Amino acid sequence: MLAQLKTGEKGIISNISKADALVRRRLLDLGITEGSEVCIKCIMPFGGPYMLEYCGQCVGIRRKEAIQIEVERL
Amino acid sequence: MEIALLGNPNTGKTSLFNHLTGSYEYVGNWSGVTVEKKVGLFKNKRATLIDLPGIYTLNPLSKDEGVVTNYFLKEQLDQLLNILDASQLERNLHLTIQLLEYEKPLTIGLNMIDVAKNRGIHIDTNLLSHRLGVQVNPVIARSGKGCDALAESITTVKQCNTQKLLINYGKVIEDAIIELEEMLNGKQTPSIRWLTLQLLEGNPYVREYLHQWVKPEVLSNFVNGVSQQIISSEGIMTLEQFIYLKRKAVIQSILNDAVTYSEKEKTPFTEKVDKIVTNKFLGMPIFLLMMYLMFMLTFNWLGFPLSDALDSLISGPITEWTINLLTLVGATDFLYSLVVDGIIAGVGGVIVFVPQIFILFFFISLLEDSGYMARVALVMDRIMEHVGLNGKAFIPMMIGFGCNVPGIMAARTIETPKERLLTILLTPLMSCSARLPVYALFVGSFFVKQEALIVLSLYILGILVSLLLAKIFSKTLLSGETSLFVIELPPYRLPQGKALWRSTWDKGKNFVKKAGTFIFAGSVFIWLLSYAGPNGLNVNMDDSYLAAIGGVIAPLLQPIGFGSWQAGSALLTGFLAKEAIISTMNIIYFVPDEASLQGLLASTFTPLSAYSFMAFILLYIPCLATVATIYKETGSKKWTIFSCFYALIIAYVISLIIYHGGKLLGFT
Incomplete structure (x- = not known):
């Protein structure tokens, strides 16, 4: 899953259907969906949000969503 | 003439608005709802420009986005100006396609071509313009470069309403568009094609809007019918996803034609700064x-x-x-x-x-x-x-x-x-x-x-x-x-x-x-x-x-x-x-x-x-x-x-x- 990636690691999203519907919609608006290659830019401390990079744009999501998103590590 | 300015958040909409309208502007209220709208007069005084909140799609999630959808449903707008971030063209075009489906004259301001170039993205604006069937003007909204030409072209060149059909969504949906048109029976509405697609995508504002003529049960049956046909014939989970993928395919093919990629610069400035300010330990103290x-x-x-x-x-x-x-x-x-x-x-x-x-x-x-x-x-x-x-x-x-x-x-x-x-x-x-x-x-x-x-x-x-x-x-x-x-x-x-x-x-x-x-x-x-x-x-x-x-x-x-x-x-x-x-x-x-x-x-x-x-x-x-x-x-x-x-x-x-x-x- 996405939350297991470390800072600087990349992965391709394989399944996003378990994430919250609104979060999924918002990520889709930003172009992030199954098949998107994302890179973890940073992880905020104390279980804070994850900052992802996709095609040169950065997006912040919560850890609890990152746990729900399955990825294949690159 | 009223021109509406639309674009994704963070694409430089406000800068463009300021450059196009000079210093004159006033803040008024939308009809019906008391939400502020910013209106400015073009420097050449030929048209007014309306600044709308930044949106990713016309199908709203937040109240801010709802303002835009309402505007599209209820106001008489003459023309659209769509600002695109050249470095994020793919996701920006999803909105453009929805705007084109609205079937009003549309002009594109292609912003941040300099940023895109630094990232190794080169866009052939003529080809992009040809594929989309609308005028594309490259601008750099931050410095104002190209803004005068854009203003000139949008306010003086005669814009025509008919644009080429960009996406064929397949028989089921194209038939649905005709069916809805029959249901509405010649009522004064925005583009039926746009209404149908927004309805099928699950846009709550459009559904509400259609309720004034079509009974809620009839509308629900209509949407469910289309949805079942698509799901059984295409093997896709939702109707919304189907429409999204259709658009994505067309966007991909446009990008393949109009965009070339080269070696990008090493580490962009933003990433360097972010390494420090959103650093695990330094973020909060900073x-x-x-x-x-x-x-x-x-x-x-x-x-x-x-x-x-x-x-x-x-x-x-x-x-x-x-x-x-x-x-x-x-x-x-x-x-x-x-x-x-x-x-x-x-x-x-x-x-x-x-x-x-x-x-x-x-x-x-x-x-x-x-x-x-x-x-x-x-x-x-x-x-x-x-x-x-x-x-x-x-x-x-x-x-x-x-x-x-x-x-x-x-x-x-x-x-x-x-x-x-x-x-x-x-x-x-x-x-x-x-x-x-x-x-x-x-x-x-x-x-x-x-x-x-x-x-x-x-x-x-x-x-x-x-x-x-x-x-x-x-x-x-x-x-x-x-x-x-x-x-x-x-x-x-x-x-x-x-x-x-x-x-x-x-x-x-x-x-x-x-x-x-x-x-x-x-x-x-x-x-x-x-x-x-x-x-x-x-x-x-x-x-x-x-x-x-x-x-x-x-x-x-x-x-x-x-x-x-x-x-x-x-x-x-x-x-x-x-x-x-x-x-x-x-x-x-x-x-x-x-x-x-x-x-x-x-x-x-x-x-x-x-x-x-x-x-x-x-x-x-x-x-x-x-x-x-x-x-x-x-x-x-x-x-x-x-x-x-x-x-x-x-x-x-x-x-x-x-x-x-x-x-x-x-x-x-």
């Missing part, structure tokens, strides 16, 4: 340091000397000239007192703080324009999550430090209704710039050595109380709803001097305007109340109407340390506008300038009661303009009244704790 710097500059290092200089100008030469002038024309005692004790004291007392307030607004604009604000939301999210909010709620609160009114309006970008309501209710606890003069006055007389520290403590008190209340409210009044946090972090951009000044001025001019109108009228009124009494005119202040009114609530304020009629009447006027507290005090204590007022205050307050008074001012009630905004934004009398009362109660309790706690600890 944020606090920034706040501290902003605060010290506004209050201590820069703002204070400037305000002092302005104060001596007003209390010195300006008052002198006015007195000379009044003597010269042989003014009566009444007029003399009205001008000197009423207007100069009241309005002047507020004008003095213009420099500090502009500096504060400048920093808030700087944070917004540079892209740091979104990082703050990211850094703060974990803390906000604990109290039932999300990091995005921190942005309205930061803006609230300038003025609560735009802060509350900024809450529109928060997607879930519960978090939005909570943010609206709590933003008034942020210490706005109008409260700053009150602190400045009191710390100047009681806490000369720790000025900045004392004021900082009040700001922090406001934040802590709001976090605490957020926790309580989200557990009790507003429990249950889920929270959503997805935030786009725009690349850092060096703010342009002119744009920065413009957005500072936009925010600050209201303060100046208010001083010239509201505070002016208020000062005259308050002075009149202090000049007249039950026994006639020119009475001793203690026998005036003002003293009588303030005296009514004074006993209530006794337990929290400041039970004088002066404090009572100042608090009453503070409901109209927080800076009116200063005007009232200046008038009451008969003094033309800050320094002598501070001397007088020392005889009626102790340092402890002064702190209790400041805390009370911070929390006690949102000002009139804020209350009106809360009502507009929540549309609920219940929550508006609630926002006033909970604040009053919490202010009383906190002041009580400060005053009596302080006494127990041996402070005076």
Whole structure:
């Protein structure tokens, strides 16, 4: 899953259907969906949000969503 | 002719708007809903441009996005101007396709071609224009390059309505479009093709709109029918996904033709900065340091000397000239007192703080324009999550430090209704710039050595109380709803001097305007109340109407340390506008300038009661303009009244704790 990636690691999203519907919609608006290659830019401390990079744009999501998103590590 | 400006968030829409329209603009309301819209006149005066909130799609999630959809459904618009971020073309084109389906003339402003080039993205604008079937003008909105050509082409070239069909969604959906057209039977509506696709995508505003002609059950059956056919024939999970993939395929093929990629530069500037400011360990300390710097500059290092200089100008030469002038024309005692004790004291007392307030607004604009604000939301999210909010709620609160009114309006970008309501209710606890003069006055007389520290403590008190209340409210009044946090972090951009000044001025001019109108009228009124009494005119202040009114609530304020009629009447006027507290005090204590007022205050307050008074001012009630905004934004009398009362109660309790706690600890 996405939350297991470390800072600087990349992965391709394989399944996003378990994430919250609104979060999924918002990520889709930003172009992030199954098949998107994302890179973890940073992880905020104390279980804070994850900052992802996709095609040169950065997006912040919560850890609890990152746990729900399955990825294949690159 | 009306042209609507549309684009994704963070694509440089505001810069483009400013370049296209020059300095002329006004703010009006949308018909039906009281949501602000910004309208500007093109420099060549041939058309007006309407600035709409940034959106990713026309199918809305937040209230902000709903404004745009409503506009598309209900207003007569002639033409569309779509701004695209060249470095994020794929996702930007999803919106463009929906706009094209609306079947109105559309022009594209392709922004940030320079940024794209640095990332190794090269776009053939002619080919893009040819594939989309619309005019594409490359621009650099930050510098204004290409904006004149864009304005020229959109306002003078004759635009035609018919555009080529970009996407064929397949037989099922194309048939559905015809079916809906039959259902609507020639009604005056926006493009049927657009309506059908939005309906099938699940756009709640479009569904609501269609209910005026088509029965809800019929519409539901229609959507379900199409959905089942697509799901069974295409093997796809949802209809929404099907439409998305169709669009994506077409966008991919356009991009394959029109875009070429080359080697990109090593590490972009943004990534270098982000390595530091959103660093695991440094993120929070850096944020606090920034706040501290902003605060010290506004209050201590820069703002204070400037305000002092302005104060001596007003209390010195300006008052002198006015007195000379009044003597010269042989003014009566009444007029003399009205001008000197009423207007100069009241309005002047507020004008003095213009420099500090502009500096504060400048920093808030700087944070917004540079892209740091979104990082703050990211850094703060974990803390906000604990109290039932999300990091995005921190942005309205930061803006609230300038003025609560735009802060509350900024809450529109928060997607879930519960978090939005909570943010609206709590933003008034942020210490706005109008409260700053009150602190400045009191710390100047009681806490000369720790000025900045004392004021900082009040700001922090406001934040802590709001976090605490957020926790309580989200557990009790507003429990249950889920929270959503997805935030786009725009690349850092060096703010342009002119744009920065413009957005500072936009925010600050209201303060100046208010001083010239509201505070002016208020000062005259308050002075009149202090000049007249039950026994006639020119009475001793203690026998005036003002003293009588303030005296009514004074006993209530006794337990929290400041039970004088002066404090009572100042608090009453503070409901109209927080800076009116200063005007009232200046008038009451008969003094033309800050320094002598501070001397007088020392005889009626102790340092402890002064702190209790400041805390009370911070929390006690949102000002009139804020209350009106809360009502507009929540549309609920219940929550508006609630926002006033909970604040009053919490202010009383906190002041009580400060005053009596302080006494127990041996402070005076």
